Amino acid sequence: MSLPTPQHKQAVTSIEINELLKKRYSPKAFSSEPISEDEILKLQEAARWAPSSGNSQPWRFLLARNKTNAFNRIMEGLDVGNRYWCQYAPVLILTIGEVISTRNGKEQRYRGHDIGQAISHLTFQAAELGIYVHQMAGFNHDIIRLKLNVPANFDIWTVIALGKLGTMDNLTEKNKESEQNKRTRLELNSIWFEDSFV
Numbered sequence: 397m398s399l400p401t402p403q404h405k406q407a408v409t410s411i412e413i414n415e416l417l418k419k420r421y422s423p424k425a426f427s428s429e430p431i432s433e434d435e436i437l438k439l440q441e442a443a444r445w446a447p448s449s450g451n452s453q454p455w456r457f458l459l460a461r462n463k464t465n466a467f468n469r470i471m472e473g474l475d476v477g478n479r480y481w482c483q484y485a486p487v488l489i490l491t492i493g494e495v496i497s498t499r500n501g502k503e504q505r506y507r508g509h510d511i512g513q514a515i516s517h518l519t520f521q522a523a524e525l526g527i528y529v530h531q532m533a534g535f536n537h538d539i540i541r542l543k544l545n546v547p548a549n550f551d552i553w554t555v556i557a558l559g560k561l562g563t564m565d566n567l568t569e570k571n572k573e574s575e576q577n578k579r580t581r582l583e584l585n586s587i588w589f590e591d592s593f594v
Contacts, residue, residue, distance in 0.1 A: 399523055400561055404578050416523040421579055422530040424481040424571045427562035431486050435525050442521035448510035452497060455514040458490040458544060469543035475534035481571055485557040491515060492550045511553050530557040
């Protein structure tokens with residue numbers, strides 16, 4: 397299945413890349429259409445097979461479906477701006493990292509990188525299924541930790557909204573504007589270096 401990404405949101409790349417990477421973006425306009433069990437399992441399995449430092453696999457995910465207590469608790473911890481558009485997403489996911497490894501007692505210093513890898517795997521698999529992923533950092537960590545019973549040895553990284561693309565009917569004017577803006581990135585020569593940083 398292909399992502400039904402509007403033309404103005406598709407990446408204009410300097411060289412041809414995978415079509416799913418060009419069409420992937422983080423919408424705020426979500427459809428309330430449920431994500432199927434099969435689709436959820438594919439996303440979970442894709443994240444499970446991400447690479448990690450020393451195969452430590454520090455990632456943990458808490459999935460909450462719309463109209464459940466867990467979903468409502470996550471919503472209570474979101475910043476107001478995110479709460480407004482997230483209410484229509486069929487799934488919210490809390491991304492969590494194990495700080496001290498229960499396997500060897502050492503701090504997992506690269507857990508943020510590893511969790512990002514797992515989320516990237518999930519995002520790419522979602523794109524193949526026609527599902528969009530929007531990560532956010534606009535939430536209150538303390539509220540989320542308390543309401544979702546996240547243990548002290550785990551830190552919270554992001555909240556993900558997951559779903560099919562919806563219409564802009566339920567968005568604020570500010571969010572409608574962001575949905576209509578073109579995507580941009582820094583030029584390659586400003587982020588990639590060879591032999592020396594400058």
